[in-house]
Structures are given as structure tokens and as C-alpha cells.
Amino acid sequence: MNNFFKLVKILIKTTELTTEEKKRSKVFYIILGVVAVCCIMIPAAIIVGAITYALTTAMVSMGGDNQGLQLVLHIISLFTFVFGLNVIFNVFYFSEDLQHLMPLPIKPSVLVGAKFTYALLSENIMQFILVAGAFAGYVFATKLGFVTVISAFIGVITLPIVPLSYCAIICLIVMYCTKFIKSKNNVSRVTIATAFIILAFLIFGSGCIRGFDITAVINDLFAGDGGFFTVMNTILPHIQLLARGVSNNDILSLLGYLLINGVFVSVFLLLAKIMYFKGVAGVTSTSCGKQISHKKLIAGIKVNSPLKSYIKKEFIMLFKTPAFFLNCVSINLLFPIALTVIIVLQQETGLFNPWIQNYQRGDSTTHFIITIGIVVLSLLLTAVNTIASSSITREGKHFAFMKYIPLDIKAQLNAKALTSIIISSIGLLVFIFVGCIYLNANFLSIVSYMLISLLSVVFMSYMGLFMDTINPKLIWEDEINALRGNYNVFFNMALSMIISLLVCGIFYILFVFVSVDVTFLSASLIILLTATSILFYKICTTKGVINIEKTQF
Amino acid sequence: MITFDKVIKKFDTVTAVNSLSFTAKKGEIVGFIGPNGSGKTTTIKMLTGILSPDSGTININGYNMAADSLNAKMSIGYIADNPDMFLRLKGIEFLSFIADIYHVNQQERIKQIERLAGVFGLTDFLNSQMMSYSHGMRQKMMVIAALIHNPAVWILDEPLTGLDPKSAYQLKRMMVEHANRGNCVFFSTHVLEVAEKLCHKVIIIQKGQSLYDGTLDNLKASHPNKELEKIFLELTCDE
Numbered sequence: 084m085n086n087f088f089k090l091v092k093i094l095i096k097t098t099e100l101t102t103e104e105k106k107r108s109k110v111f112y113i114i115l116g117v118v119a120v121c122c123i124m125i126p127a128a129i130i131v132g133a134i135t136y137a138l139t140t141a142m143v144s145m146g147g148d149n150q151g152l153q154l155v156l157h158i159i160s161l162f163t164f165v166f167g168l169n170v171i172f173n174v175f176y177f178s179e180d181l182q183h184l185m186p187l188p189i190k191p192s193v194l195v196g197a198k199f200t201y202a203l204l205s206e207n208i209m210q211f212i213l214v215a216g217a218f219a220g221y222v223f224a225t226k227l228g229f230v231t232v233i234s235a236f237i238g239v240i241t242l243p244i245v246p247l248s249y250c251a252i253i254c255l256i257v258m259y260c261t262k263f264i265k266s267k268n269n270v271s272r273v274t275i276a277t278a279f280i281i282l283a284f285l286i287f288g289s290g291c292i293r294g295f296d297i298t299a300v301i302n303d304l305f306a307g308d309g310g311f312f313t314v315m316n317t318i319l320p321h322i323q324l325l326a327r328g329v330s331n332n333d334i335l336s337l338l339g340y341l342l343i344n345g346v347f348v349s350v351f352l353l354l355a356k357i358m359y360f361k362g363v364a365g366v367t368s369t370s371c372g373k374q375i376s377h378k379k380l381i382a383g384i385k386v387n388s389p390l391k392s393y394i395k396k397e398f399i400m401l402f403k404t405p406a407f408f409l410n411c412v413s414i415n416l417l418f419p420i421a422l423t424v425i426i427v428l429q430q431e432t433g434l435f436n437p438w439i440q441n442y443q444r445g446d447s448t449t450h451f452i453i454t455i456g457i458v459v460l461s462l463l464l465t466a467v468n469t470i471a472s473s474s475i476t477r478e479g480k481h482f483a484f485m486k487y488i489p490l491d492i493k494a495q496l497n498a499k500a501l502t503s504i505i506i507s508s509i510g511l512l513v514f515i516f517v518g519c520i521y522l523n524a525n526f527l528s529i530v531s532y533m534l535i536s537l538l539s540v541v542f543m544s545y546m547g548l549f550m551d552t553i554n555p556k557l558i559w560e561d562e563i564n565a566l567r568g569n570y571n572v573f574f575n576m577a578l579s580m581i582i583s584l585l586v587c588g589i590f591y592i593l594f595v596f597v598s599v600d601v602t603f604l605s606a607s608l609i610i611l612l613t614a615t616s617i618l619f620y621k622i623c624t625t626k627g628v629i630n631i632e633k634t635q636f
Numbered sequence: 637m638i639t640f641d642k643v644i645k646k647f648d649t650v651t652a653v654n655s656l657s658f659t660a661k662k663g664e665i666v667g668f669i670g671p672n673g674s675g676k677t678t679t680i681k682m683l684t685g686i687l688s689p690d691s692g693t694i695n696i697n698g699y700n701m702a703a704d705s706l707n708a709k710m711s712i713g714y715i716a717d718n719p720d721m722f723l724r725l726k727g728i729e730f731l732s733f734i735a736d737i738y739h740v741n742q743q744e745r746i747k748q749i750e751r752l753a754g755v756f757g758l759t760d761f762l763n764s765q766m767m768s769y770s771h772g773m774r775q776k777m778m779v780i781a782a783l784i785h786n787p788a789v790w791i792l793d794e795p796l797t798g799l800d801p802k803s804a805y806q807l808k809r810m811m812v813e814h815a816n817r818g819n820c821v822f823f824s825t826h827v828l829e830v831a832e833k834l835c836h837k838v839i840i841i842q843k844g845q846s847l848y849d850g851t852l853d854n855l856k857a858s859h860p861n862k863e864l865e866k867i868f869l870e871l872t873c874d875e
Binding site: 377380381383384385386387388389391392393395396399400403404480481483484486487488489490491632635 | 647684687688705707721724728729742759765
């Protein structure tokens with residue numbers, strides 16, 4: 084047991100910022116920490132709480148019970164599973180610390196248990212907050228009992244255990260039984276495919292086919308026969324018990340919930356005892372490339388400008404590193420597809436018809452909402468994909484390379500910003516173009532929307548990049564840690580939300596209260612975004628360059 | 637070709653390099669020797685532009701590292717102590733990228749890649765991701781990348797670590813040939829025998845200060861009847 088706690092402590096310590104990194108920008112981190120808590124964590128918890136509250140109120144009025152809470156907990160658990168699968172594979176089988184840990188006289192169950200606990204604690208902070216929000220929403224809508232509070236508290240901490248146990252069990256069996264997967268790239272392909280399938284399941288199963296008819300969703304929940312709901316209750320039976328413990332102040336349900344958690348953990352620890360060492364043997368980080376003729380290889384060598392070559396290198400690193408592809412690139416490909424699927428599915432229900440008609444009639448409110456929507460979507464997507472805000476961090480141990488090559492830092496920063504701009508904007512611009520055709524928008528509107536989107540991406544890319552120059556997290560064991568344990572990424576998202584709120588607020592006031600014309604507002608937005616893009620380009624290529632030069636690593 | 641003049645580098649209260657001065661001339665192979673934590677890597681990082689000195693001057697091939705850093709860096713072929721770099725790239729992609737950064741033309745890069753990959757036995761592995769390479773193969777790839785633009789000054793941090801005997805022999809031979817062509821090789825090592833066989837002169841540092849700067853013959857002459865290892869231990873012993 085002693086070894087277990089020591090291991091957990093050491094594993095968590097390896098992902099923290101180094102003392103040197105912490106010292107660099109203490110005040111900066113305190114300010115941004117407060118901003119992140121206020122702008123990401125609390126709003127997200129409030130949204131989840133509000134959804135739970137609304138569903139619970141509806142259920143209670145119909146004579147129902149905790150189905151709303153169950154639904155929210157199921158969705159949160161599903162996301163834990165989707166994002167946890169890759170994390171567990173990486174932490175169990177592909178982390179660099181294995182070469183040091185494997186020779187130690189530690190039982191496989193202790194080693195895997197410690198790694199599981201580390202993944203549970205370090206990767207699920209956001210989930211703890213969301214679950215807390217869900218319980219708060221439920222308690223506000225109903226009543227408060229002693230067991231309710233205890234159940235909610237235990238639920239907040241332990242809810243990820245079962246979905247992560249599923250990940251661990253799948254991971255142990257797959258690595259034990261198959262040979263093909265024993266490469267990091269294959270693992271990521273499998274987990275990316277799984278994530279895509281589950282997201283598709285969510286899109287199709289979330290009720291969007293019925294036009295987001297909340298009454299139908301509530302009726303299904305009340306009857307308990309919704310397809311998604313039934314399947315999830317079978318896969319995650321403990322959630323029913325936890326919800327019952329919270330809603331009925333029922334100690335037996337809470338004990339049942341804890342028992343199921345215990346069973347899942349015992350099963351995976353037992354499997355770890357049997358399968359882990361055999362599964363971990365022979366794992367490789369990658370497979371060898373195809374043999375091609377020397378002549379063909381040499382013929383493929385082409386001269387490029389240093390800038391183009393640098394951007395190409397950034398692209399290869401992003402697309403060929405599974406953790407970067409899954410977290411940074413795939414969202415840019417996924418979201419236009421998901422939005423298009425939703426729009427196409429809604430054609431039958433005619434959900435968007437009033438919008439389209441209003442737009443085509445020249446309704447200024449619809450034009451305003453679309454314009455602001457494009458800004459917000461472009462800002463948030465560029466921040467969420469983290470390409471810019473992890474640019475320097477991704478260099479990791481070979482950060483020094485940036486300094487000893489004969490290519491100035493300014494050019495390198497521009498190459499990194501351009502990489503973010505290209506990858507972030509392609510999906511957005513295609514989606515906006517298709518949307519404009521669907522709305523039958525005129526040429527000027529199409530150009531205006533695309534320009535607004537592009538400028539938002541440019542602004543956010545340079546801002547994210549600058550944030551990462553201030554204090555990049557250069558020490559990480561595994562690529563996924565470069566993103567997950569990186570405060571810059573998190574703070575950049577918080578700032579993107581604040582900026583989005585500010586844009587919405589200011590332009591709403593101008594549009595509604597000052598009655599400024601929507602065309603004038605669009606032109607103002609273009610000027611504002613151009614100015615802020617230039618400003619952050621300047622900051623990035625002056626102060627950002629100094630930050631890089633000062634970073635000693 | 638290398639002038640390192642009264643350079644000081646401090647990290648908080650610790651002085652890593654303390655008013656260190658040395659030169660490396662054309663045609664010289666200079667060994668840089670010192671115990672762990674003596675300031676070797678900090679010195680090499682300043683020579684290559686990775687770290688800026690707090691004071692002092694660094695010139696490489698006539699270019700000042702502070703004022704004309706790009707030209708100074710263009711003259712350097714640098715092998716870092718850690719070869720785990722850009723492992724997701726294929727060998728050929730990595731070499732092409734480096735060749736682009738150093739403005740190597742098509743004809744020259746093909747010639748260099750063919751020659752150096754042949755010398756180090758990596759031709760058949762150029763189409764594989766570097767992640768699949770062994771430590772030694774990665775080290776060889778770093779050597780090829782450092783030499784692809786045919787730099788005048790080689791700065792090598794522990795270049796022989798991880799190389800098999802044949803590759804180590806090839807690299808040592810290349811170092812000698814490079815110096816014989818009127819260029820300069822500056823390398824750090826812990827292996828005194830290597831320094832003894834290759835170097836025209838050695839610089840021994842301790843706590844960021846130069847303890848000895850001269851030929852090995854003179855060093856041995858000043859400590860008669862003592863082996864090099866013994867002399868080194870005596871020089872670098874604290875008390």
C-alpha cells in the first residue's frame with residue numbers, strides 16, 4: 084500500500100510545473116487562474132446545474148423522480164470514457180516512465196492501480212466540477228437530506244471510476260490479446276475511431292432527429308424507454324443507484340453504488356495482475372516505414388523555403404502525433420461535419436426554416452445573430468483546438484532547437500501562427516461557405532462572413548501563441564500531458580470566452596439599444612478584428628520573441 | 637574560428653560560467669573536458685546561441701553571436717546531447733527540413749544525404765519514422781543533420797555517446813578530415829582517451845572556470861610520470 088501512495092504522488096508530481104516554470108510567472112498564473120475559474124469552471128458548472136435543474140423540475144411536475152440527473156450523469160460518464168480511453172492506453176502502456184518503473188519490484192496491480200489513480204485525479208478535474216454542478220442543480224430543484232449530501236459528495240469524486248475502469252479493462256484485454264495494436268499509432272487510430280463512433284451515437288441519439296423536441300425527450304425520460312437512456316442504464320448501472328441515493332436520501336442505494344465501483348475496480352485490478360506484464364512486453368512506439376527504392380527516396384527530396392519547411396514540419400508533427408491529432412486537429416474536421424449533419428437532419432423537421440426565411444427576407448436581427456455567431460464560433464474553436472496555445476509547449480525537450488537554428492524566432496512564431504490559422508480556418512470557412520449557399524446569402528455577405536471568421540482565427544491564433552511564449556510547459560513525459568497539464572491552453576480558452584462575451588455584449592448593446600445598422604456593425608467588427616489581429620501580431624513578434632529568447636531550457 | 641571572451645553566465649545565485657575565455661583556431665580539434673556540472677553544456681549552449689551570456693563576447697567564424705546571430709548559427713554544425721528530436725518525422729523528412737533551414741541547395745543536399753547516410757549505414761532507414769530508431773541510430777541522424785550544410789565550425793556535445801564502434805570511428809575520422817581542411821571542431825567529452833587521440837588542445841573546466849587550456853603534451857609534461865586520468869583527477873579535485 085505504501086508503494087501505491089508513493090507511486091501516485093510521484094506520477095502526479097511529474098506532470099506539475101517545475102519550480103523554475105512556476106517561478107517565471109507567478110502573478111500571471113494567479114490572475115489567469117482566477118479568470119479560468121470564473122470564466123470556464125463556474126459557468127460550465129452553472130450550465131450543467133441549470134440543465135439538471137430544468138429537467139428535474141419537469142420530471143417532478145410530471146410525478147417523476149431523478150431521471151434528469153441520471154441523464155446528465157450518463158452523458159458526463161460517456162465523455163469520461165471517450166476521452167479516458169486514449170489517456171488510459173497512454174498512461175498504462177506508452178508513457179516514458181515505464182522503462183524506469185518496469186524493472187522495479189512492484190506488483191502489476193499496484194503499478195496499474197497507481198497509474199489509474201493518477202489518471203483519475205489528474206485528468207478529471209473539470210469533470211468533478213461538472214458533476215458538482217449537476218448535483219447542485221438537482222438539490223435546488225428538490226430537497227436536501229443528509230445522505231443526499233454524502234451521496235453527492237462521494238459521487239463528485241468517484242463518478243469517473245466506472246467509465247475509466249471500462250477503459251482500463253478494454254485496454255488490458257486488447258493489449259493482452261492482440262498483436263496488431265502494440266504500437267502507439269495503432270492505439271490512437273483505434274481510440275480516435277471509437278471517439279468518432281461515440282460522438283456520432285451522441286449526435287444521432289441526442290434527440291436532434293426529432294428537432295430537439297424537449298417535450299419528447301422529457302416524455303422518453305419519464306417513461307424510461309429512451310433508446311440512449313436504456314442502453315446507458317445497462318452499461319452504467321451504478322448511476323441509477325447514485326441518483327437514488329441523492330434523490331431518496333437512501334443509504335442502501337449509496338452502498339450499492341459504492342459496491343459496484345468496488346466490483347469494477349477489483350475486476351480491472353485482477354485483470355491487471357494476470358495480463359499487464361504480458362501486455363506491456365513488446366510494446367513499441369511506432370511501426371517501421373515502408374521500404375522504398377533509394378532512387379524514389381532521393382527523387383522525393385525537394386527544396387522549400389525555410390518558412391514553408393517549418394510550417395510543413397508543424398503540420399507533420401500535428402497530424403502524425405496521435406495525441407496532437409486527436410486533441411488539436413480532429414475537432415476542426417469533426418465540428419463542420421457534425422453541424423452539417425444536424426442541419427441536414429433538421430431539414431425534415433423544418434427547425435431552421437423560420438431562420439432561413441427571416442434571413443432571406445433581410446431581417447436584421449437574424450443577420451446580426453449570424454454575424455456574432457460566426458465571431459464567437461471562430462474565436463472559441465481556435466482556442467479549443469489549442470494549436471496556437473500549445474505551439475511552444477509542443478517543442479518540449481527540443482525547445483533549444485528553436486534557438487540554435489539560423490531562422491529568426493519571429494519567422495518561427497509566424498510559422499506556428501500560420502499553422503494554427505490554416506488548420507483552424509479551413510473547416511470554418513468551408514462550413515460558412517456551405518451555410519451561406521444554404522441561406523442563399525449574397526456575395527458580399529459571404530465575403531464578409533468569411534473575412535470576419537478568418538480575422539477572428541488570426542487574432543485568436545496570435546493571442547494563443549503569445550500566451551504560450553510567456554511560460555511554455557516544456558517538461559512533459561507524454562504528448563498528451565503537454566496538452567492536458569498545460570495551463571496556457573486552459574487560460575487561453577478562458578480568455579476566448581471573455582472576449583466572446585464582450586463582443587456579444589458590446590455589439591448587442593449597439594444593435595438593440597443604439598439601433599446601429601447591421602452592415603455598419605459588420606464593418607466595425609472587421610475593423611476591430613483587423614486592429615486586434617495586427618496588435619497581437621505585433622505583440623507576438625516583439626514581446627513574444629523576447630519571451631522565447633529569455634526562456635532558458 | 638571560435639572566440640569565447642570573458643563570458644559570465646549566472647542562474648539565480650549560481651555562477652555556471654565564470655569569466656571563461658578560450659579560442660579555437662582554424663585546423664584545430666579542441667576537446668572540452670570537465671566533471672559533471674562543471675559548466676560544459678552551459679558553455680556549449682552559449683556557443684550555439686541557445687543561451688545568452690550575462691556578459692562577455694562570443695564570435696563564431698568572424699560573426700558575433702549577439703549582433704549577427706543568424707550568420708554565426710549558419711556557420712555551426714551542432715550536435716546536442718539528446719538525439720530524441722522530432723521523432724514523428726521520417727529520417728528523410730527531418731534531413732530535408734534541416735537542409736531547408738540551412739539553405740542547402742538540391743544538388744548539395746542529395747550528395748550530402750547519400751554520402752552521410754551511407755557512411756553511417758542509415759540509407760535503408762531514411763523512410764522510417766525516427767521513433768522506430770535505436771538511440772545510436774538517432775544519434776547518427778543528428779550527426780548527419782549537423783553536417784548536412786557543411787559547416788565551418790562543428791560544435792559537438794558528447795558526440796560519441798551511443799554510437800557503435802564503426803560509427804564512432806567514422807565520426808572521429810571525419811572530425812580529423814574536417815580540421816585538416818582548415819575548419820574547426822569543438823567537442824565535449826568525458827572520455828579522456830578520445831581527447832588524447834584526437835585533440836590538438838584541450839580545455840579543462842571546473843565550476844565554470846578554466847583550469848587548463850593548452851596541448852595535452854604540455855599538460856603531461858607539466859605532470860611527469862602521471863597518466864592523463866590521474867592528472868585530470870588532480871586538477872578537478874575540489875580540495
